Amino acid sequence: MAQSSRSLLAAAFAAALLCGAAAPAPAAELAIPILVPVTGFLSLEGQSQRNGALLAMADAPPGLAIRHPVADTGVSPAVAVNAFEKALGEKPVAVIAPMLGTEMLALLPLALENKVPLVTISGTAKITELGNPWIFRFFPGDNVVKLAQARYIAEVLGAKHPAIIAQSDAYGQSGQHYLEAAFADLGIKPVLSETVDVEVKDLLPVLSKARAAGADVLVPHLHAPATALLVKQASALGLGLPIVSGSAMATPSTAALLDPAELKGVCAESASAPILPTAPAGERFLAEYRKTFGGEPDTYALAQYDGAMMLLDAIAAGARTPAAIREALATRSYRGIAMTYRSDGAGNMAHSALILCYDGTSRKPRIARRYDDIVALK
Numbered sequence: 044m045a046q047s048s049r050s051l052l053a054a055a056f057a058a059a060l061l062c063g064a065a066a067p068a069p070a071a072e073l074a075i076p077i078l079v080p081v082t083g084f085l086s087l088e089g090q091s092q093r094n095g096a097l098l099a100m101a102d103a104p105p106g107l108a109i110r111h112p113v114a115d116t117g118v119s120p121a122v123a124v125n126a127f128e129k130a131l132g133e134k135p136v137a138v139i140a141p142m143l144g145t146e147m148l149a150l151l152p153l154a155l156e157n158k159v160p161l162v163t164i165s166g167t168a169k170i171t172e173l174g175n176p177w178i179f180r181f182f183p184g185d186n187v188v189k190l191a192q193a194r195y196i197a198e199v200l201g202a203k204h205p206a207i208i209a210q211s212d213a214y215g216q217s218g219q220h221y222l223e224a225a226f227a228d229l230g231i232k233p234v235l236s237e238t239v240d241v242e243v244k245d246l247l248p249v250l251s252k253a254r255a256a257g258a259d260v261l262v263p264h265l266h267a268p269a270t271a272l273l274v275k276q277a278s279a280l281g282l283g284l285p286i287v288s289g290s291a292m293a294t295p296s297t298a299a300l301l302d303p304a305e306l307k308g309v310c311a312e313s314a315s316a317p318i319l320p321t322a323p324a325g326e327r328f329l330a331e332y333r334k335t336f337g338g339e340p341d342t343y344a345l346a347q348y349d350g351a352m353m354l355l356d357a358i359a360a361g362a363r364t365p366a367a368i369r370e371a372l373a374t375r376s377y378r379g380i381a382m383t384y385r386s387d388g389a390g391n392m393a394h395s396a397l398i399l400c401y402d403g404t405s406r407k408p409r410i411a412r413r414y415d416d417i418v419a420l421k
Contacts, residue, residue, distance in 0.1 A: 072108040073358065075100070075351075076130035077139040083118035084241050085143055087267045087296045088343050092164060094336050095347030096139045098328075101335075102352065104359040116141045120149035127153055135159055136365050137354055142182075142343065144170065144213035151175050160369045162354050164346040166290070167217045171389045179372045181350030181384060182343070183314050183393040184419065185221040188290065189264075191396035191414040192312040193225035196260055196287050199398075199412060206235035206258035208249055208273065210265050218264030218289055224420050234258050241266060246273045250280060264289040271300040278305040290314065293399045294341035298406040307403025312396055315381035316410055317345040324380045342381075346393070349379030353392075382415075391419065 077096045080089035093113060100111045110133065114126040123146035130138060137160040140150055144167025151170060154161045154177040163170070164182035171180055196202050205226060209219035215238055226233055234256040237249050246269070253261060261284050263273050270291040277286065286309045291297050293313035298306065317340040320326045328348065332340040357371035372392075376385035384392040395415045399408035 072110050073363065074110045074112075074130075074133035074135045075137050075139060075354065076126075076133055076135050077111050077113045078116050078123060078126045078130065078141050079113070079139065080118050080141050080143055080146070081115045084266055084268060085118050087294070088142060088291070088341075091294070091296070091341050091343040092139075092142050092347045094332070095340070095344035096351050098332060098335060098344075099348045099351030099355060102331075103355045107355060107359060109355070109358075111139075116143070116146055118143055118146075120146050124149050124153065131157060131159075136358070136363065137162055137368050139163070139347065139351060141165070144217060147178075148213065151178060154178065158369075159365050160354075160372060162350045162372075164343055164350065167213050168221060169213070169217060171391050174389075176373070176390070177369060178390040179350070179386065179392055180390055181353070181379075181392045182346045183396050183417070184391055185217045186419040186421070187391075187394060187417045188312045188314070188396045189218060189221035190225045190228075190417055190420055191398065191412075192262070192287055192289075193222060193229055193231075194414070195310070195312075195398045195412055196262065197226075197229045197231060200260060200285055200287070202260040202285070203231060204234045204257055204259045205231065205262045206253035206256060206260070207233050207237070208246070208253070208261065208263045208265065209236075209238050210269065211238040211240050214266070215264055221420055222262060222264065228420070233262075239265070239269065241269065243269070244272070246276050247280065250277055250282060253284075254282060258284060260284060261286045262288075263292075265291060267291040267294065267297045268300075271297050274301055274309055275305055284308075286310065287312070287398070290342060293397075293408065294343070295339035295406070296341060298401070298408075301406070303401070303405050304403055306401035306406065308401075310398055310400040310411060311408075313342045313399050314393060314396060315342045315345050316397055316399055316408070317341065317380070318407065319410060322380070328380055345381050349377075349381055349384065350392070352379065353377040353384055387419070394419075
């Protein structure tokens with residue numbers, strides 16, 4: 044990364060880490076505000092989303108001048124709406140939008156009203172099912188990754204009695220719905236499909252329910268803290284069941300919350316595995332992320348990096364208005380690091396998924412299976 048790019052990234056952190064407003068800028072500059080949840084129960088994932096977006100801004104094609112003030116949306120739709128309305132003062136050509144589904148659902152009408160493209164990595168399937176032409180999702184939706192997750196459970200593990208444990212918010216309900224649909228397509232009926240609140244600190248009751256129901260695999264779809272808690276408590280309980288989790292368990296920050304031995308028999312669906320690069324571009328991304336942020340990138344960081352880079356590529360190619368950017372994102376394809384992105388007509392840009400598995404000896408997983416060009420569940 045050039046010295047000027049590193050300086051740009053440093054300035055972003057110093058001046059706008061949470062909600063700093065950018066100083067008045069020359070007319071030639073374009074604004075792409077970054078609205079992400081860096082506090083609250085989604086802080087681990089949200090910080091990764093922010094980091095991916097900032098790294099992309101630092102790697103912007105030559106000749107682009109982009110203002111990218113960062114605002115923390117917490118985990119509140121109301122805060123997200125306020126941040127978006129404030130960002131409109133920047134006259135943005137696009138907005139990097141939060142990953143939390145409830146926040147995205149609140150922002151969609153505002154994006155439509157103000158005709159501003161939203162670039163997000165939210166997995167909540169519903170956000171691209173409402174006919175809004177201004178939403179572009181660079182993370183495979185639950186109607187994609189849950190099919191890969193269910194297929195791995197049925198075809199590779201041979202399990203027939205899954206127990207779904209989902210968060211009770213929009214994110215969890217979306218994953219639960221599509222897991223049930225994916226298992227139904229495979230002729231499998233879960234023995235348990237339970238939701239838990241994000242504030243719950245003890246998952247032993249639901250784990251006991253799964254055992255009593257005769258589950259042969261646990262299928263959690265939870266945020267990072269709850270995912271780590273479930274894996275830890277299942278290990279302490281000696282449950283002895285394989286776990287095939289949602290994407291939170293594929294992240295280094297979640298794995299860091301657990302001992303390697305607790306991860307034995309644990310797998311997760313994911314859009315990518317940036318700590319396991321397979322090409323020079325991935326190796327460069329990994330090295331720059333480590334150098335800039337002093338940590339390991341996860342699938343959320345890479346997905347947001349790829350999404351922001353496609354946005355910047357469209358601008359570099361001449362799309363300088365919200366309408367022109369929307370048209371470019373809707374009609375072009377882009378070869379990112381994780382995969383090739385293209386809209387399915389509804390703003391779903393990502394159509395591949397991985398299954399990552401831990402062997403119990405380290406916190407670094409291996410790629411167990413890749414699924415490409417998945418036809419989304421309806």
